[in-house]
Amino acid sequence: MQELHKKLKExxxxxxxxxxxxxxxxxxxxxxSSLLKVAQxxxxxxxxxxxxLMDLTAVDGLRLxxxxxxxxxxxxxxxxxxxxxRIKVPAADGGSVPSLTGLWAVAxxxxxxxxxxxxxxxxxxxxxxxxxxxxxxxxxxxxxxYPINKRQPLIGPGAIAK
Amino acid sequence: MExxxxxxxxxxxxxxxxxxxxxxxxxxxxxxxxxxxVTACCGMEYMATACAHYDVDRFGAGLPRFSPRQSDVLFxxxxxxxxxxxVLKQIYDQMADPKWVxxxxxxxxxxxxxxxxxxxxxxxxxxxxxxxxxxxxxxxENVLDGLMKLQEKMxxxxxxx
Numbered sequence: 001m002q003e004l005h006k007k008l009k010e011x012x013x014x015x016x017x018x019x020x021x022x023x024x025x026x027x028x029x030x031x032x033s034s035l036l037k038v039a040q041x042x043x044x045x046x047x048x049x050x051x052x053l054m055d056l057t058a059v060d061g062l063r064l065x066x067x068x069x070x071x072x073x074x075x076x077x078x079x080x081x082x083x084x085x086r087i088k089v090p091a092a093d094g095g096s097v098p099s100l101t102g103l104w105a106v107a108x109x110x111x112x113x114x115x116x117x118x119x120x121x122x123x124x125x126x127x128x129x130x131x132x133x134x135x136x137x138x139x140x141x142x143x144x145x146y147p148i149n150k151r152q153p154l155i156g157p158g159a160i161a162k
Numbered sequence: 163m164e165x166x167x168x169x170x171x172x173x174x175x176x177x178x179x180x181x182x183x184x185x186x187x188x189x190x191x192x193x194x195x196x197x198x199x200v201t202a203c204c205g206m207e208y209m210a211t212a213c214a215h216y217d218v219d220r221f222g223a224g225l226p227r228f229s230p231r232q233s234d235v236l237f238x239x240x241x242x243x244x245x246x247x248x249v250l251k252q253i254y255d256q257m258a259d260p261k262w263v264x265x266x267x268x269x270x271x272x273x274x275x276x277x278x279x280x281x282x283x284x285x286x287x288x289x290x291x292x293x294x295x296x297x298x299x300x301x302x303e304n305v306l307d308g309l310m311k312l313q314e315k316m317x318x319x320x321x322x323x
Contacts, residue, residue, distance in 0.1 A: 133280070134245045141279040150279060154244045155251060156287040 004048065004085045012038055017090075027086040029071075032097045035089050039103055042076055042085065050076035050085065053100065056110035058091070058118040062144040068092035070120055074100070096121035117142040186321040190234075190260070191313040192222035197233035199253060202240025204267035207299040216302040221309055230256040235312070236289075241269040242282045254289045260322050262292045262312060267299050274298060 005019035005026040015034030020027050030038050042050040055075040062069060070091040077084050091097050099122035100107040111122040112131040119140035122128060130137065134154050139146055153159045198208060212218050212226070219225075227233040230253045242250055254263065265285055268274035271294045273283035285291060292315060295308035 132245075146279070151283070152244070152279065153247065153282065153287070155247050156282070 004083060007047070008038070008042075008085070011041065025086065026084070027088060029088045029090070032089050032091065032095075035087075036098045036100070036103075038087070039074075039100055042087075043103055047081075048085070049078045049080050051079055052077040053104040053106050053110070054084075056100075056107060056114060058114050058120050060118060060142065060144045066090075068095065070095075070118060072097050072114065072120055091120050094119070094121075096123045098123050099125040101125055116140065119143060183321050184317070186323070187317040187319070190321070191316040194221070194223035194235050194309075194313075195225055195227045195233045196223055196235045196237050197228070197230050197253065197257065198226050198237045198239055199250060200237075200239040201242065201246065202267075202269065204239045204269070204299040207297075207302065207305065208237065208239045208266060211302040211305045216306060218306070218309065221306070221313065223309060230254075231258060233257060234261050236261065236263045237266055238263065238270045238285050239266040241274070241276055242285055242288075243280050244282055245280075247282050247288055250285065251288050262316070263289055264308060264312060265291045265294045266305070266308075268296050269298075271296055 003021070003026070005021055005028045008028050009016045009019050012030075012034065015031050015038055017029040017031060019029070028038075042048045053074065054077045055073075057073050059071045059073060060069065061071065068090045070093070072089045072091050074087040074089070075084065076087065089097050097120065099111055101111065101122075102124070108126070109131060111125050112127070112129060114120050115122060115125075115128050116130040116132050117140055129135075133141065136154075137152055139150075151158060198205075200208060210216065212224070217224075223235070230236070234257065236254055236257060238250065254261075263285075265271045269276060269281070270285045273281050275298075277283070282288065293308045293312045295305055297304050300308075
């Protein structure tokens with residue numbers, strides 16, 4: 001194994017809060033304030049060379065008692081090296097994490113989706129609008145405290161629009 | 163001198179008697195121009211029905227039109243989300259009378275298993291529906307059954323002239 005998480009921890013001992021690895025899936029938990037620095041390193045360092053941001057999502061830890069409540073999860077992949085690394089960043093309810101749109105253009109829509117469905121803000125995002133739900137939708141539907149039976153039709157009976 | 167035979171004038175052209183209402187119903191039910199509003203996996207089954215094996219052209223419904231202005235049956239095929247609902251309503255409003263709506267698959271009938279924040283729980287909350295075809299997705303036989311029920315309805319209804 002390459003043990004990328006250990007190398008990352010050695011490189012950024014103060015910025016990486018913790019690491020773990022299971023069945024070859026490596027994860028590093030990074031401070032929100034250090035995310036840009038670490039992400040830039042992952043992309044530009046020839047040993048890591050993570051040129052592909054595969055996925056960006058969030059996990060709501062409401063029922064797990066997490067504090068802060070959310071974790072934003074980034075999946076990085078390197079085409080050249082054929083290796084992967086997962087980065088997790090804690091985010092408070094109503095809080096924000098830095099936007100990666102300056103480093104990977106694909107982060108733009110990922111972060112809009114994450115904002116739309118979880119309500120995690122991204123600092124420095126050029127256009128943080130809803131992408132899945134419509135304008136005027138109230139709340140963030142993938143939050144664990146979003147009522148499972150709540151309906152907000154855009155038109156028709158019970159519509160939110162005029 | 164022979165007398166000319168008393169010839170009854172023969173009518174050579176055939177004719178049928180009918181009511182105008184039934185005549186129009188018969189014409190309309192065999193000239194269905196559908197608008198396929200296809201959003202999801204049911205579209206594959208719609209295509210299977212339209213192609214040679216099941217041949218929807220046998221029912222006079224072989225020519226889908228991709229403009230709502232030229233079509234008279236709106237086939238809503240696939241899941242309709244709340245975000246898409248205004249578009250569906252607009253398409254329906256753009257169709258000229260007389261017009262009919264077919265809800266194809268359970269998602270359009272009731273929302274199906276998408277009982278969640280994003281999906282319209284049945285398109286009949288938005289527009290009037292004539293025929294519901296359940297199934298996830300419906301078999302082509304099921305679709306043809308629905309189409310024949312629609313034809314029956316077209317034939318029997320009061321014809322708007």
